[in-house]
Amino acid sequence: MSERRQGHWKRLLLGALCAAGLAALPAAADYSFVVEPIYSPQKAAEVYKPLIDYLGKASGEKFTLVTPKNYHFYWRDLRGNEKFDFAFDEAHLADYRIARFQFVPLVRTAERQSYTLVTNADLEGKGLDALVGRKIVCMGAPSLGYALLLGFYPNPIQQPDIESSAASWRDAVEAVFAGEAEAAMIPTWLKDQYPNLSPVKTSVEFAGAAVLAAPSVPEAVRNKVAEALLRLDQDPTLSNLLLELGISKFVPAKAEEYKGTESMLKGFYGYQ
CATH class of the missing domain: 3.40.190.10 (Periplasmic binding protein-like II)
Structure with missing residues (x-):
């Protein structure tokens, strides 16, 4: 076999060995x-x-x-x-x-982290009872905001109308501004960005x-x-x-x- 042909086969063999070695390496997690x-x-x-x-x-x-x-x-x-x-x-x-x-x-x-129930100006200062039977927008269960909102209303016959249709906490705020709900349960840090909303109650911190x-x-x-x-x-x-x-x-x-x-x-x- 000529030296040229021997070199060709050596390169092929080396390439095959390298490929096999790479294939044997574990894939990155x-x-x-x-x-x-x-x-x-x-x-x-x-x-x-x-x-x-x-x-x-x-x-x-x-x-x-x-x-x-x-x-x-x-x-x-x-x-x-x-x-x-x-x-x-x-x-x-x-x-x-x-x-x-x-x-x-x-x-x-x-x-x-804490959550605050906020409402529009019409219900400012009227407390939790003013929202019984009224629509409150929140993220779905069992988000922390939803769980805390349930805790605000322990009496099963005095409940607000909780709607968990918001796609985000900001969407819940927008529902109040749009008149689609009387209140929203949102993170307290977010409440601080909307001074024109009235806080009703803030939860304990976690x-x-x-x-x-x-x-x-x-x-x-x-x-x-x-x-x-x-x-x-x-x-x-x-x-x-x-x-x-x-x-x-x-x-x-x-x-x-x-x-x-x-x-x-x-x-x-x-x-x-």
Whole structure:
């Protein structure tokens, strides 16, 4: 065989060996990141895209955003422990994941969370009773706002007309401005942006929403994600994301900050 032909076959063999070696390498993990449906799926994809891109760049891992259609599906998947690697949950849902499925809290929003029932000027100063039988717009059950609103009205025969049709908390505010509802239950940080709405009652405060990792996520990956989120506020390209979510930064989270809050879910279908 000529030297030229021998060289040709050697190159072919080397190429085949390299291809086989690359094929044998494990594929990079693709981590799912599920968020509460406080926006429509389309809007959520837009809002959270900078976060997912940032996490991928900062950690070297790949993340896929999961945007449930509404709270009905979110609660169903949560109860069934649908496989998600990371979740961004408010206090009661975070505690449910921690207590039931051993999720690990990584970071939380620096701001504590509360909700305020707000109304139009016509009902200013008239209290909770003035809204009995009237329409209040809220995100669906079992969002934290919905759970807290139920707590404002413990008497089963003196209830407001709760409508959970809002596609976002801002949509709930717009329903009041449009005259489609007399009141809305919204995050307190959002209430502060609408001084022309009258607060009726503000809930107690809870630890801020947490980013949690499933127990199956390697500790090294959990640490990289936590470290990246703790530095997120230092990236000026993410200032709009923080503003949209009503937070200033993330801080370390501990499971005990959420302990017991999952009891708020007891009155909702499927709780066990």
